[in-house]
Amino acid sequence: MTNKYIYFVANWKMFGNLRMIDSLNKVISFVKKLKRNRFRLIYCPPNTLISTLSKKLKPSPILIGGQNCHESNNYGANTGQVNSNMLKDAGAKFVILGHSENRQLGESDRLVNLKIRSSIKSGLKIIFCIGESLSQKKKRVTKKILTQQITQGLKGIKNKKHILIAYEPIWAIGSGLIPTNPEISEIIEFIKKKVKGSKVLYGGSVNTKNINVLKKINNVDGFLIGGASQNPNNLIDIIKKTFN
Numbered sequence: 001m002t003n004k005y006i007y008f009v010a011n012w013k014m015f016g017n018l019r020m021i022d023s024l025n026k027v028i029s030f031v032k033k034l035k036r037n038r039f040r041l042i043y044c045p046p047n048t049l050i051s052t053l054s055k056k057l058k059p060s061p062i063l064i065g066g067q068n069c070h071e072s073n074n075y076g077a078n079t080g081q082v083n084s085n086m087l088k089d090a091g092a093k094f095v096i097l098g099h100s101e102n103r104q105l106g107e108s109d110r111l112v113n114l115k116i117r118s119s120i121k122s123g124l125k126i127i128f129c130i131g132e133s134l135s136q137k138k139k140r141v142t143k144k145i146l147t148q149q150i151t152q153g154l155k156g157i158k159n160k161k162h163i164l165i166a167y168e169p170i171w172a173i174g175s176g177l178i179p180t181n182p183e184i185s186e187i188i189e190f191i192k193k194k195v196k197g198s199k200v201l202y203g204g205s206v207n208t209k210n211i212n213v214l215k216k217i218n219n220v221d222g223f224l225i226g227g228a229s230q231n232p233n234n235l236i237d238i239i240k241k242t243f244n
């Protein structure tokens with residue numbers, strides 16, 4: 001996989017402040033030394049930091065993404081909500097949609113579909129998250145669940161070239177547990193068959209240790225990294241090890 005183009009998506013979740021942005025200087029200088037045609041690094045900070053971070057990262061090849069948005073890109077009386085046009089305006093080029101932490105709060109496949117459609121209209125690229133729970137895995141219905149998430153989430157979307165799919169087993173997120181490489185590889189193959197030509201990332205407890213194992217997955221196109229991405233040294237380490 002060392003010769004492949006790899007995506008690294010840093011999902012900061014509900015963490016981060018202005019001080020953390022200063023700590024990114026070392027990531028910026030590290031990234032500048034790498035060949036641009038080998039990888040794409042996308043930082044997804046909370047909305048409060050998108051604008052500041054995008055100004056800071058502008059001279060670098062690092063891109064910015066939002067972590068979620070409203071299903072409509074119209075402006076309106078929706079207190080506390082942010083739409084995809086606003087993310088774009090603040091400097092985002094990507095948005096994470098369908099993350100299990102939002103699905104657990106009641107976000108349906110239909111809602112994810114509307115969010116994807118409106119974000120594409122706003123000119124954003126999508127990091128579309130799918131994944132099964134532990135009980136679904138134990139019941140051996142993973143592929144059925146993923147099929148449903150894909151079919152409903154991408155319903156009516158003809159041009160999928162703006163969509164990266166992130167396979168994130170819910171039980172692997174923040175738990176330190178990861179599936180085996182053959183398990184991940186089989187699911188990625190399954191997703192790529194369902195969505196022809198798609199790029200598929202793996203997410204869930206990716207860290208500086210297990211990246212040495214995960215990077216050996218032949219068909220993976222990158223990684224969605226939560227906890228470990230908040231520490232610039234860890235993120236640099238993950239990228240370095242991926243290419244070593």
Ligand code: PGA
Nearest residue numbers: 173174204205225226227
């Ligand atoms: P994690 O999170 O790396 O902390 O498990 C991944 C994610 O939720 O995107």
